[in-house]
Amino acid sequence: MSKKKILIAGGTGLIGQHIQSLLPQDEYQIHILSRSPRKDHENVKYFQWDVKKQSIDHEALKVDAIINLTGAGIADQRWTNDRKKIIIESRTESIKLLVNGLKEIGHQVNAVASASAIGYYGDRAEETLTEDSAPGKGFMGECCMLWEEAAKSFQEVCNRLSIIRVGIVLSTQGGALPKVLMTAPIRVLNYFGDGRQYYSWIHITDVSRLFIDAINDPSFSGIYNGVAPLPLTNKEFIKEIGEGLGGGYMVLPAPTFGLRLALGQMADVVLNSNRVIPGRLKAQSYDWEFPDLIQAVQQLRNTKT
Numbered sequence: 001m002s003k004k005k006i007l008i009a010g011g012t013g014l015i016g017q018h019i020q021s022l023l024p025q026d027e028y029q030i031h032i033l034s035r036s037p038r039k040d041h042e043n044v045k046y047f048q049w050d051v052k053k054q055s056i057d058h059e060a061l062k063v064d065a066i067i068n069l070t071g072a073g074i075a076d077q078r079w080t081n082d083r084k085k086i087i088i089e090s091r092t093e094s095i096k097l098l099v100n101g102l103k104e105i106g107h108q109v110n111a112v113a114s115a116s117a118i119g120y121y122g123d124r125a126e127e128t129l130t131e132d133s134a135p136g137k138g139f140m141g142e143c144c145m146l147w148e149e150a151a152k153s154f155q156e157v158c159n160r161l162s163i164i165r166v167g168i169v170l171s172t173q174g175g176a177l178p179k180v181l182m183t184a185p186i187r188v189l190n191y192f193g194d195g196r197q198y199y200s201w202i203h204i205t206d207v208s209r210l211f212i213d214a215i216n217d218p219s220f221s222g223i224y225n226g227v228a229p230l231p232l233t234n235k236e237f238i239k240e241i242g243e244g245l246g247g248g249y250m251v252l253p254a255p256t257f258g259l260r261l262a263l264g265q266m267a268d269v270v271l272n273s274n275r276v277i278p279g280r281l282k283a284q285s286y287d288w289e290f291p292d293l294i295q296a297v298q299q300l301r302n303t304k305t
Contacts, residue, residue, distance in 0.1 A: 001301055002026060003006070003014065003026075003028055003029040003043070004027060004028050004029070004064050004065070005028075005029045005030075005062070005063040005064050005065075006023070006028055006029070006030055006032065006063055006064065006065050006066070007029065007030075007031040007032075007033070007060055007061065007063045007065060007066045007067070008030060008031070008032055008063070008066075008067045008069065008217065009033050009066065009067070009068045009069060009070045009094065009098060010033075010068065010069030010070040010071065010094075010115075011030070011032035011033065011067075011069070011170060012032065012034065013069055014169065014171060014173060014174040014175055014204070015069055015166075015169065015204070015207060015208055015211070016032075016067075016069050016210040018171070018173075018204050018205065019067060019208045019211055019212060020032075020044065022205070022208055022212060023043075023212065024208065025042055025043040028043060029043055029045070029047075029163075030043055030044045030045070031044075031045055031047060031060045031063055032044055032046050032047070032112070033046075033047055033048070033049045033056070033060055033257050034046050034047070034048060034049075035049070035050060036048070047059060047060035048238075049088065049097065051070075051093050051094045051097055052093075052094065054093070054095055054096070054097050054100070055084045055097075056098070056101045058101060058104065058214075059106050060101075061098070061101050061102050061105060061107055061109075062105070062107060063105065063109060064110050064111075065109055065110055065111045065113075065215040065216075066098065066109055066111075066112045066113075066114075066154075066158070066237070067112075067113050067114075067211050067212075067215060068094075068098065068112065068113070068114040068115060068151070068154075068216075068217075069211075069267040070090065070091060070094035071087070071090050071091040071094070071115070071116045071147070072086050072087050072090040072091075073183065074087060074119070074140075074143075074269060075266060075269050077266075077304070078263065078264050078265075078266055079139060079264060079266045081133060083141060084143075087143060088142075088143050088146055088147070091143070091146070091147045091150065092146055092147065092149075092150040093227070095114070095150040095151055095153065096150065096153070098154075099113075099153045099154060099156060099157055101157070102157040103157060103214065107157070108157055108158065108159065109157065109158045109159070110158065110159050110160065110215075111158060111159065111160045111161075111162060111214070111215040111216075111220075112151075112154040112157075112158040112160070112161050112162070112215070113161075113162045113163075113211045113214035113215050113220075113239070114151040114154060114161065114162070114163050114164070114235050115163075115164055115166055115211075116144050116147050116148050116151070116163050116164065116166070117140070117144055117147075117166050117167075117223065118165050118166065118167050118200055118226075118227065118274045118276045119140030119141065119143065119144050119269075119272070119274070120122060120135055120136065120140070120141060120144035120145065120148070120165055121133055121135065121136045121141070121274055121276065122135065122136015122138050122140060122141040122272065123136060123137075123138065123197075123268065123271075123272040123273055123274075124136060124273055124274065125197075125273050125275075126198070126273070126275060126276065127275060128275050128277055129225075129274065129275055129277065130225070130276075130277050130278045130279040130280075131165075131222075131223045131224065131225055131279055132279075133222070138268060138272075139265060140268060140269075140272065141269070144165070144212070147222075148163055149162050160218070160220070160221050161221065161222075162214040162215075162220045162221055162222065162224060163222070163223050163224070163225075164210060164211065164214060164224050164225075164226040165223065165225050165226055165227075165276070166202070166207055166226040166227075167199075167200040167201050167202045167207075167225070167226060167227035167228070167276060168199055168200065168201040168202070169201075169202060169203075169204055169207055170201055170202065170203050170204060170296055170297070170300060171203075171204035171300065171305060172300050172301075172304050172305060173304075173305070175204075176201075176240075177300065178298075180238065181241075181245075184245065184249070185188075186261070187248060187249050187250060188249065188250045188251075188252055189238050189239075189241065189242050189249045189250070189252075190238065190251075190252055190253065190254040191234045191235045191237075191238040191251060191252075191253055191254070192234055192253070192254050192256070192259060192270045192271055193234075193253070193254075193255070193256040193259070193271050194235075194253070194256075195233060195234045195235030195236075195238070195253065196233050196234070196235070196273070197231055197233065197234050197271060197272060197273035197274075198231045198232065198233055198234075198273045198274055198275035198276075199231060199234050199237045199274070200225070200227040200228070200276035201227065201228055201232075201237065201273050201293065201296075201303075202227050202228050202230075203225055203228070203288075203289065203290035203296045203299070203300070204300075204305055205289055205290065205305065206228065206288050206289055206290055207226050209289070210226050210281075210286075219284060222280070223277050223280070224278070224280050224281060225277065225278045225279065225280070225281070227276050227277075227278050228276070228288060228290070228291050228293070228296075229277075229282065229291050230289065230291070230292075230293075231274070231275045231276060231277070232293065234270075235251070237293065238251055239251055240293040240294050240297070241293065241297050243294050243297075244293065244294040244295070244296065244297025244298045244300075244301065245297060245301060246301075259271065266270065267292065269275045273299050
């Protein structure tokens with residue numbers, strides 16, 4: 001049996017690396033894009049691309065499916081005007097390069113699963129948000145709308161497109177959790193502002209499985225909220241993380257004014273409220289491996305996932 005070929009654009013990032021670890025080596029040939037040469041290993045082959053120059057090794061695109069995770073980190077630097085431009089263009093221009101490359105070689109892939117984020121909904125207080133909810137205001141909403149609009153161009157070169165609005169990804173290897181745990185050694189955990197804003201989260205394994213299922217399962221198509229079934233307020237979120245770590249932590253507020261002073265507009269990442277429900281996944285009777293936050297944190301603590 002021949003191996004299924006998958007291109008993971010953004011495959012060296014947190015989710016991309018975990019997806020690689022879940023794909024059986026005897027079933028999948030994985031293509032990864034890199035700005036610099038890398039040595040192939042096991043079932044992974046590396047190909048060069050340059051988004052700024054809009055150049056790509058066309059051999060990378062000769063695959064059955066694409067998982068697109070490209071984009072500069074949202075919370076890596078303060079949101080200056082230049083940084084905002086980089087965040088948006090790293091997403092839209094990379095998609096443009098992939099689509100144009102497929103057109104140039106005349107290749108149609110079976111499926112594409114492309115990332116977006118729940119930042120699409122903006123700051124919505126206690127409003128329950130589904131895939132049908134309107135986009136929100138602010139930079140995150142603008143960024144995600146442009147990101148998804150670009151992703152729709154994949155429809156020209158694939159048979160089936162899924163766009164996954166990813167929530168707060170929990171992993172010990174990167175993302176939000178290590179930042180939350182920075183004060184854990186002194187037995188303190190912080191919630192942000194008044195802690196009433198909603199957080200919609202997902203375990204790294206569940207979000208990785210979701211992207212894999214989106215390219216393999218013919219029932220997947222369209223927009224999905226990539227989150228666990230139960231959103232929590234930030235204060236509840238932090239308390240349950242503490243319980244998952246074994247308890248005994250003081251849970252204290254980090255004042256809003258301090259966050260705004262330190263982070264500027266980027267404070268929206270932790271202060272915005274996104275009460276996001278995975279409506280379409282529930283309708284498909286999707287099976288989360290880690291639907292409970294305490295259980296998810298216990299597993300992450302024990303396995304260093």
